[in-house]
Amino acid sequence: MPAGKRDHLIDTALRLFAAEGFHAVGIDRVIAEAGVAKMTLYNHFRTKDELIVAALERRAERFLAWFTHRVEAATEDPRQRLLTVFDVLAEWYRGRGPEPRRFTGCAFQNAAAEFHDPAHPAHAAANAMKRGTRGYVRGLAEAAGFDDPGAVAAWWLVLIEGATAVAHQLGERDAALTAKAAAATLLDAQAPS
Amino acid sequence: MPAGKRDHLIDTALRLFAAEGFHAVGIDRVIAEAGVAKMTLYNHFRTKDELIVAALERRAERFLAWFTHRVEAATEDPRQRLLTVFDVLAEWYRGRGPEPRRFTGCAFQNAAAEFHDPAHPAHAAANAMKRGTRGYVRGLAEAAGFDDPGAVAAWWLVLIEGATAVAHQLGERDAALTAKAAAATLLDAQAPS
DNA sequence: GGACAAATAGACAGACTTGTCTATCTATTC
DNA sequence: GAATAGATAGACAAGTCTGTCTATTTGTCC
Numbered sequence A, B: 001m002p003a004g005k006r007d008h009l010i011d012t013a014l015r016l017f018a019a020e021g022f023h024a025v026g027i028d029r030v031i032a033e034a035g036v037a038k039m040t041l042y043n044h045f046r047t048k049d050e051l052i053v054a055a056l057e058r059r060a061e062r063f064l065a066w067f068t069h070r071v072e073a074a075t076e077d078p079r080q081r082l083l084t085v086f087d088v089l090a091e092w093y094r095g096r097g098p099e100p101r102r103f104t105g106c107a108f109q110n111a112a113a114e115f116h117d118p119a120h121p122a123h124a125a126a127n128a129m130k131r132g133t134r135g136y137v138r139g140l141a142e143a144a145g146f147d148d149p150g151a152v153a154a155w156w157l158v159l160i161e162g163a164t165a166v167a168h169q170l171g172e173r174d175a176a177l178t179a180k181a182a183a184a185t186l187l188d189a190q191a192p193s
Numbered sequence C: 001g002g003a004c005a006a007a008t009a010g011a012c013a014g015a016c017t018t019g020t021c022t023a024t025c026t027a028t029t030c
Numbered sequence D: 001g002a003a004t005a006g007a008t009a010g011a012c013a014a015g016t017c018t019g020t021c022t023a024t025t026t027g028t029c030c
Helices: A002-020 A027-034 A038-044 A048-074 A078-096 A107-114 A121-143 A149-169 A175-189 B002-020 B027-034 B038-044 B048-074 B078-096 B107-114 B121-143 B149-169 B175-189
Strands: none
Touching: A002 A027, A002 A038, A002 A048, A002 A107, A027 A038, A048 A078, A048 A107, A048 A121, A078 A121, A078 A149, A078 A175, A107 A121, A107 A149, A107 B107, A107 B149, A121 A149, A121 B149, A149 A175, A149 B107, A149 B121, A149 B149, A149 B175, A175 B149, A175 B175, B002 B027, B002 B038, B002 B048, B002 B107, B027 B038, B048 B078, B048 B107, B048 B121, B078 B121, B078 B149, B078 B175, B107 B121, B107 B149, B121 B149, B149 B175
């Protein structure tokens, strides 16, 4: 089971990094919690940074899968889906998101905060994830027939990031509802053509 | 000049922490760049955490002073000031904010990202700063005669945090204009009573 | 000039960091 | 059953981290 150990390491690292931060959690913590020898880790990942990037990639994959599934299960109407986005965020803030469940802010916001250099692979992973999110919203806005789906997607990303930051920093888990109310007002003003 | 060294240490720490992160910058870096002996630092601050908190407090003070001054110098009309907020953010993202000038995201978002525990004094400082920002916006909304100034302030904080996060993570310095367009639309929909 | 407070350089402790290495063990496959 | 690949524990290197300590020098006020 060569992929088994690797998978387990990524999951363990993801959980620890999310809970305590990338710098704060050392390699020794990861292998201890994973119950794995140090050489096993360094056999699968050349450096800690590589493990961090693998963890972020898994997070992006898993989160987007969960997120889009929740949005699409709620309603078929594209316009409604644009609003449902914020209900799904509320679920996430309340600890009903994908593993790991405890809400400690957006892992990608946190990664960008710890690795300021845009050239750092962890920062680049955050960049890619946010573009992915915006692209998804843009697809919803296109399906809803909006004149300028790019503008809607740009607004939505600002609202999503803002709600997530407020929920984390202020511990206000209903920040998603604040953002939803703003989003609803914006949708009414920017009616589909 | 007993306060001189202390001030200089706080400024140096603020600059380094903002540029590279709180965990990534060690005490030795701070004292080397400040040109100060280690015991001078530990004479003024009992621990590194105390230095971090002092740096964040100075940042909050200096940033809010700059921010409110820029908003209020632009226009006297409270409604217009609510929109000017985003022009001032754009200045900040473009490196025309208070010292230290280089934009590396919001120091308080970054602090909350590195210190997840809400009980940690650095996280608490971030919390206080955001409440201060929201309180200021609320004052503007009150002066503009809005029915529910608290709701406007909540929306604005989400837009501000979101624009700042997008500007930092995606390097999109015009995120403030995206937020401003959304804010203008919201203001039109939520006219003063 | 003498006294007192503050700052200095630098050694030091003890713990922690990433990453390497070795020598042993285990499991699968031929 | 033998060979091969992967995992194991743990020592180890070389450096970093925070925080303490000492012994000396500097600057200011009387």
